[in-house]
Amino acid sequence: MSVHHLTHFAGLPVEDFTPSAPPTGDPSATAWRIATDYNGRLSDVFDEFLDAVDTTRVSHLVFGFDDNTTDVPRMLAEHVGRLPALRNVFLGDIVWEQMEMSWIEREDITPLFEAFPDLECFEVRGSEKLRLRPIARTALRRLRFESCGLPSEVVRAVGACDLPNLEHLDLWLGVENYGGDVTVADLAPILNGERFSALRHLGLENAEHADELAAALASAPVVARLESLSLALGTLTDEGAEALLSGQPLTHLRRLDLHHHFLSDAMMERVRQALPGVEVNLDEQEQRDQDGWVYVAVDE
Known part of the structure; x- marks a missing residue:
């Protein structure tokens, strides 16, 4: 079975955030995918996302390939004030060509729920070190x-x-x-x-x-x-x-x-x-x- 990249998440189309091409559409109409490559840091891409998008209107976030050094739940918790509308989160939109599912390292996801009590949907792919x-x-x-x-x-x-x-x-x-x-x-x-x-x-x-x-x-x-x-x-x-x-x-x-x-x-x-x-x-x-x-x- 092949696991595919998300095209929709929690009712919204998924759109890649590309730092070199700042988005111009309605931030609330998209499930934003934040990802990097083998040479980048997910936290750096997320910082650029915070600067480029009106994140007060963002309700859906999808996190894709990362460098396995970014604790995404904690990173989100640290920016809770910038994401008052966040209700839906997907961690690990990673396919086999990028990394086998058994290799995807996770972290303690509890801080995400503690920081965002209004979260309605949470999905995660990969369970190595998941807590x-x-x-x-x-x-x-x-x-x-x-x-x-x-x-x-x-x-x-x-x-x-x-x-x-x-x-x-x-x-x-x-x-x-x-x-x-x-x-x-x-x-x-x-x-x-x-x-x-x-x-x-x-x-x-x-x-x-x-x-x-x-x-x-x-x-x-x-x-x-x-x-x-x-x-x-x-x-x-x-x-x-x-x-x-x-x-x-x-x-x-x-x-x-x-x-x-x-x-x-x-x-x-x-x-x-x-x-x-x-x-x-x-x-x-x-x-x-x-x-x-x-x-x-x-x-x-």
Whole structure:
């Protein structure tokens, strides 16, 4: 699977900030991408952005390739007074040609939430050195982690957060070889419905142990309140699909995303027949490798 640069983010088109060509349009109509190359410093580009754009009207920021020396959450926190309208942030809009996802280094993202309590959407790609402490925020509605290996400490911190208006949560759990050590027990506060009373979409994606997750979801109280559920990009086999179909009803869902899976033709048909009113994505039927192993979509 290829990971692509964003063209839109949180409802707005993405536009690259180019220091040599100062923008002239409405700053509030664009999701601004701040990035550098192998020879530059992201903090320098961001300083130029602050000077060139009326940042009091900027609501969306996307950060792309950087030099791995800039702590973006802390940098944003230091300029909180210049960004009163900021509501949506994406960290790590980096594609394979620039850097493999497993190499993308992150940092403690907690300062971003502490400095911007009105943040509504936060998405991050890459999880090497990623850290998070539990937060309490009423504005946050969308939270997404794209990863080859999401640390269990981060998932437990998410589960300990107080986010009463969170509607959309995506966790790319990844593989153990790249730090993806999340267990079903780590997900318990999310699955048992103790947290996130407004949650309508849950994605447990790019997961090495998708069958175990499917078995847990088959009886997880949170599922009853969801409109959309995703086990996409992972290693789901007939065993996991059987667990889903044998568990609690899923007919209330609007969407069930299972794309990139290892289901047999017969099981794919069973899923479709069992959920006639649900939009089920069964694209990308994969085949086991020559040694019989299954694999996630993004593992490095």
